[in-house]
Amino acid sequence: MNDLVINKIKKDTNISEKQIKNTLKLLEDGNTIPFIARYRKEATNGLDEVQIKEIEKVYSYEVNLLKRKEDVIRLIAEKDLLTDELKMKIMNCEKLIEVEDLYRPFKEKKKTKATEALANGLEPLAKIILSFPNKNPLEIAKTFSCKIDDNDKKLEGALFIIAEYISDNAYFRKYIRNFIYNNGIIKSKEKKDSEDLEKVYEMYYSYEEEVKRIKPHRILALNRGEKEKILSVTIDFDKEKITQFLKSKVIKNEKSPCSSFVMLAIEDSLKRLIIPSEIREVRNMLTDKASEVSIENFSSNLKNLLLSPPIKEITVLGFDPAFRTGCKLAVLDKTGKVLDISVIYPHEPQNEKEKSKKHLKDLIDKYKIDVIAIGNGTASRESEALVSEVIKGTNTKYIIVNEAGASVYSASDLAKVEFPNLNVSERSAISIGRRLQDPLSELVKIDPKSIGVGLYQHDVKQKELTEALDFTVESVVNSVGVNINTASKSILKYISGLTSKTIDKLIAIRDEKGKFLSRKEIKQRAKLTDKVYEQSIGFLRINDGDNPLDKTSIHPESYDKTLKLLEFLNLKVTDLGSEKLKIELNKINKEETSKNLDIDMFTLEDIIKNLEKPLNDPRDELVKPTLKSDILTIDNLKEGMILEGTVRNVVDFGAFVDIGLKNDGLIHISNMSNSYIKHPSDVLSVGDIIKCKVLEINKDKNKVALTLKDI
Numbered sequence: 214m215n216d217l218v219i220n221k222i223k224k225d226t227n228i229s230e231k232q233i234k235n236t237l238k239l240l241e242d243g244n245t246i247p248f249i250a251r252y253r254k255e256a257t258n259g260l261d262e263v264q265i266k267e268i269e270k271v272y273s274y275e276v277n278l279l280k281r282k283e284d285v286i287r288l289i290a291e292k293d294l295l296t297d298e299l300k301m302k303i304m305n306c307e308k309l310i311e312v313e314d315l316y317r318p319f320k321e322k323k324k325t326k327a328t329e330a331l332a333n334g335l336e337p338l339a340k341i342i343l344s345f346p347n348k349n350p351l352e353i354a355k356t357f358s359c360k361i362d363d364n365d366k367k368l369e370g371a372l373f374i375i376a377e378y379i380s381d382n383a384y385f386r387k388y389i390r391n392f393i394y395n396n397g398i399i400k401s402k403e404k405k406d407s408e409d410l411e412k413v414y415e416m417y418y419s420y421e422e423e424v425k426r427i428k429p430h431r432i433l434a435l436n437r438g439e440k441e442k443i444l445s446v447t448i449d450f451d452k453e454k455i456t457q458f459l460k461s462k463v464i465k466n467e468k469s470p471c472s473s474f475v476m477l478a479i480e481d482s483l484k485r486l487i488i489p490s491e492i493r494e495v496r497n498m499l500t501d502k503a504s505e506v507s508i509e510n511f512s513s514n515l516k517n518l519l520l521s522p523p524i525k526e527i528t529v530l531g532f533d534p535a536f537r538t539g540c541k542l543a544v545l546d547k548t549g550k551v552l553d554i555s556v557i558y559p560h561e562p563q564n565e566k567e568k569s570k571k572h573l574k575d576l577i578d579k580y581k582i583d584v585i586a587i588g589n590g591t592a593s594r595e596s597e598a599l600v601s602e603v604i605k606g607t608n609t610k611y612i613i614v615n616e617a618g619a620s621v622y623s624a625s626d627l628a629k630v631e632f633p634n635l636n637v638s639e640r641s642a643i644s645i646g647r648r649l650q651d652p653l654s655e656l657v658k659i660d661p662k663s664i665g666v667g668l669y670q671h672d673v674k675q676k677e678l679t680e681a682l683d684f685t686v687e688s689v690v691n692s693v694g695v696n697i698n699t700a701s702k703s704i705l706k707y708i709s710g711l712t713s714k715t716i717d718k719l720i721a722i723r724d725e726k727g728k729f730l731s732r733k734e735i736k737q738r739a740k741l742t743d744k745v746y747e748q749s750i751g752f753l754r755i756n757d758g759d760n761p762l763d764k765t766s767i768h769p770e771s772y773d774k775t776l777k778l779l780e781f782l783n784l785k786v787t788d789l790g791s792e793k794l795k796i797e798l799n800k801i802n803k804e805e806t807s808k809n810l811d812i813d814m815f816t817l818e819d820i821i822k823n824l825e826k827p828l829n830d831p832r833d834e835l836v837k838p839t840l841k842s843d844i845l846t847i848d849n850l851k852e853g854m855i856l857e858g859t860v861r862n863v864v865d866f867g868a869f870v871d872i873g874l875k876n877d878g879l880i881h882i883s884n885m886s887n888s889y890i891k892h893p894s895d896v897l898s899v900g901d902i903i904k905c906k907v908l909e910i911n912k913d914k915n916k917v918a919l920t921l922k923d924i
Contacts, residue, residue: 215275215276215279217275217279218272218275218276218279219233219234219237221271221275221307222268222271222272222275225271226264226267226268226271228260228264228268229258231258232257232258232260233268235256235257236249236256236257236260236265236268236269237268237272239253239256239257240265240269243744244748245709245710245748246262246265246266246269246684246687246688247262247687247688247691247692247709247752248709248710248747248748248751249265250262250265251691251751251752251766251768251819252751252768252770254813254815254816254819255813255814255815255816259815262684262688266684277309278306278308278309278312281309281312282303282304282306282312285303285312285315285316286300286303286304288316288319289316289319292319294319299315302315302383303315303316310494311383311387314383314386314387315383317380317381317383317386318378318381318382325373325377326370326373326377327373327374327376327377329370329373330369330370330371330373330374331374332360333359333360333361333370334359334360335359335367335370335371335374336374337357338353338354338357338359338367338368338370338371339371339374339375339378341353341357342371342375342471342474342475343375343378343463343471343475345464345465345466345469345471345472345475346469346471347468347469347470348470348471349470349471350368350371350470350471350474351364351368353471354367354368354371368474372474372477372478372481373481375475375478375482376478376479376481376482376485376486377482377486379459379463379478379479379482379486379487380482380486380487385459385462385487386487386491388458389455389458389487389488389491390491390494390495392450392454392455392458393424393448393450393491393492393495394424394425394495394498395424395425396424396450396451396454397423397424397425397448397449397450397495398421398422398423398424398448398449398450399421399422399423399424399427399435399446399447399448399449399499400420400421400446400447400448400449401417401418401419401420401421401435401438401439401444401445401446401447402418402419402420402444402445403417403418403419403443403444404442404443404444404445407442407443407444408443409443413438413443414434414438414443414444417434417435417438417444418444421449424448424495424499427499428865428866429502429503429506429507429865430503430507430668430669430864430865430866432499432500432502432503433500433503433504433507433668433669433672433673434669436500436503436672437669437672440672446496448492448495448496452483452488455483455488456479456480456483459479459482459483460476460479463475463479464476464479501674503673504672504673504674504677505677506865507667507668507669507670507672507673507865508667508673508674508677508678508681509681510667510668510863510864510865510892510894511666511667511668511670511673511678511681511682512681512682512684512685513863513894513898513899514666514667514862514863514898514899515661515664515666515667515682515685515686515899516685516688516689517898517899517900517901518615518652518656518664518666518899518900519652519653519656519657519685519686519689519690520653520689520693520831520832520835520900521652521653521832521835521838521900522652522832522833522835522836522837522838523649523650523651523652523653523832524584524649524650524837524838525547525650525651526547527547527583527584527649527650528544528545528546528547528580528581528582528583528584529544529545529582529583529584529585529586529646529647529649529650530542530543530544530545530573530576530577530580530582530584530585530586530646531543531544531545531586531588531642531643531644531645531646531647532585532586532587532588532596532600532642532645532646533588533590533616533619533638533641533642533645534587534588534590534591534592534593534595534596535560535590535591535592535638536560536561536562536591536592537561537562538638539556539557539558539563540556540557540558540559540560540569540592540596541554541555541556541638541639541641541642542554542555542556542557542573542576542642543639543642543643543645543646544576544580544582544646545643545646545647545650547650549646549647549650549651551632551643552580553576553579553580554635554639554642555572555576556639557569557572557573559595559596559599560592560595560596566599569599570599570602570603573599573600573603574603577603577604577607577609582609583608583609583610584609584610584611584612584649584840585600585604585609585610585611585612586611586612586614586645586646586648586649587600587611587612587613587614587645588613588614588616588619588641588642588645589613589614589615589616589871590616593613593875594844594874594875597611597613597844597873598844601841601842601843601844604842605842610840610841610842611840611841611842612649612838612839612840612841613841613871613873614645614648614649615648615665615861615871616641616644616645616648617663617664617665617666618656618659618660618663618664618665619641619644619645619648619659620637620641621659621660621663622640622641622644622655622658622659623637623638623640623641623644624637625658627658627703628640628644628658644658649838653689653690653693653704653832654700654701654703654704657686657690657701657703657704657707658701658703661679661682661683661685661686662678662679662682665862666861666862666863666899667862667864668862668864668865683707686707687707687709690704690707690708690752691707691708691709691752692831693830693831693832694752694753694754694766694830695708695752695753695754696754696755696756697719697723697729697735697753697754697755698723698728698729698755698756700753702716702717702720705719705720708749708752708753709748709749709751709752710744710745710747710748710749711745711749712745715739715741715745718739719735719739722738722739726738729755729758730755730758730759731755731758731759731760731763732750732753732755732758732760732763732769733760733769735750735753736750747770750768750769751766751767751768751769752766754766754828756828760786761786761787761789761827762775762786762789764827764828765789765823765824765827765828765829766819766823766829767819767820767823771816771819771820774810774812774816774817774820775820775824777810777812778806778810778812778817778820778821778824779824781806781809781810782794782797782798782801783797784797789824789827790824790825790826790827790828794824794825795825798821798824798825803817803818803821835900836901836902838859838902839857839859839902841873844873845872845873845874846874847874847875847910847912847915847917848912850907850910850917851907851910852907852908852909852910853906853907854906854907855904855905855906855924856872856873856904856905856906856907856919857872857902857903857904857905858870858871858872858873858878858902858903858905858919859871859900859901859902859903860897860898860899860900860901860903861877861899862877862899863893863894863897863898863899864893865882865892865893866881866882866893867879867880867881867882867884867885867893868880868885868893868896868897870903870905870919872905872917872919874915874917875915876915876916876917878905878907878916878917878918878919879916879917879918879919880893880897880905880918880919880920880921881918884908884918884919884920884921884922885897885920885921885922886921886922887922896921903921904924905919905920905921905924906919906920906921906922906923906924907919908920
């Protein structure tokens with residue numbers, strides 16, 4: 214491990230050197246992030262997955278940065294141009310762009326106006342002019358001999374060399390880049406003959422904002438509008454101030470007749486070489502930051518959606534709404550098994566409303582349906598009206614379910630294998646129903662990018678987005694854990710330490726030879742290596758096996774410590790979750806027990822938590838979705854009315870809330886709190902059940918503005 218890199222991580226993350234070194238050593242030894250976060254807290258002093266991931270990310274960047282510094286130093290040294298001062302400057306760079314700025318003068322250049330002039334032997338002429346003698350440049354050119362005879366051509370070549378010399382100066386570039394960022398105004402306007410039929414970019418037709426203050430979502434909107442050839446985007450700034458800055462640095466003698474000539478070179482360098490590339494750099498900086506914020510927001514929303522609490526032990530009717538092709542229905546028992554598949558045509562053009570109502574009523578009576586889960590796509594609200602009529606006078610409730618990504622799953626190879634005899638829309642109805650029973654198990658079957666809880670997801674860096682979302686899913690799945698005897702391949706692929714090959718082997722053994730009865734048996738029957746077993750086993754549960762500890766998230770490596778604690782309390786492993794055990798655990802002094810039994814505090818607390826709640830699921834502590842029995846229309850609303858809703862999406866400018874209408878209501882960030890908040894996610898998360906007040910109703914656009922203030 215490089216001490217320079219360690220110190221940089223320490224500075225960037227505010228995490229101690231010991232924690233960083235221990236974490237990097239654990240990662241180097243092949244331990245996964247979920248495993249380290251859960252089972253190596255004593256080594257990391259309780260770092261969570263996000264902190265461990267940040268250490269890994271910063272370490273990777275710093276190692277790559279250091280490698281690039283060393284490569285640049287070597288390349289410059291090979292040209293015999295490296296000085297101690299330059300080497301120190303390169304080693305002190307904190308960003309890759311700063312290293313590249315310093316390397317720019319030494320790079321092998323493609324053919325440019327300056328390289329052509331250099332080939333013609335004009336560098337000495339440029340140097341003479343830059344010494345600012347008391348001579349006119351033309352006089353100097355007349356006495357200067359080189360490959361060309363034309364004096365004007367000599368001066369033109371010298372000007373190009375000086376312009377490139379100015380452009381290659383790392384200090385100048387950094388100053389200009391920072392000046393544009395701190396003082397620039399980003400502007401956009403509608404392009405001539407553009408086609409923005411739905412006025413998506415209307416607010417940007419004549420728009421301007423300070424570069425340093427522009428919000429990330431606006432950057433992504435401008436980028437997309439520009440890409441779609443609807444907007445032209447520019448950055449405006451005081452070019453004269455930059456010109457004067459270069460003049461003060463480059464022109465050493467204003468009285469010299471050469472000063473006006475060098476001034477022309479400064480202006481040429483700015484216009485042709487520096488400003489276009491530095492505007493690109495500033496735009497890239499803004500886009501990178503916007504992409505990073507958007508990905509963080511997407512990841513946060515995805516995490517909250519995946520952690521949506523399951524509604525267990527219910528019989529569900531999955532309802533996939535549509536007009537022309539009909540509404541597909543799937544009845545699922547309490548375990549998610551499909552009991553019935555059918556289709557009704559209550560809407561246009563068939564309008565078989567009464568027939569559809571009767572069919573729904575028959576299904577409710579036959580299967581004792583507890584809840585109808587209606588997808589929120591096309592014909593959702595029309596279907597809601599139908600369902601609310603049918604369930605009047607019954608104990609059946611309904612709920613609108615976010616169906617984002619259901620169609621992607623339904624057409625996937627996985628869905629074809631799972632339900633080979635069903636069509637796409639029938640599979641979709643099953644997916645919608647199962648999302649209510651166990652959101653996590655169903656959502657892991659879908660590419661996280663298709664779940665639709667982000668903003669401008671197609672405009673951010675796709676590799677980084679994929680990595681961040683996969684990490685989020687992995688984090689959630691491992692925090693919840695899975696029952697090895699019922700888990701699908703879709704969810705097992707996110708379990709720490711398991712490979713596709715190992716998963717196939719586990720499922721084959723389970724399906725062919727019967728369920729696993731202990732964690733120990735998993736290792737023996739599947740012939741897992743010690744490392745795979747160590748990394749994965751704590752996240753694999755056996756709810757009704759031979760050893761009660763196997764249904765907890767206590768790692769088998771801590772079973773001896775757990776038994777030691779139980780013996781200390783005169784309890785048995787069969788007492789897990791009992792009131793007697795909870796009472797005894799509440800009596801103990803943790804610090805004394807930790808010392809007496811030689812169990813570190815992190816492991817002890819983890820053991821106690823699992824003994825109290827052996828089947829602990831973090832989702833159980835969250836508020837369950839609200840089930841409905843009647844419909845709400847925009848005509849029912851009045852300003853000032855208090856409503857209950859579910860947060861569907863959180864973006865930079867606010868949150869979209871399902872209040873039971875066709876379109877979600879919007880709580881703008883300015884209406885979330887009476888005090889300043891940095892981001893809507895400081896207040897709301899996807900899946901939150903909230904009370905909100907109707908602020909404004911726009912019936913023409915079918916839009917409702919909501920507020921959290923003064924409720």
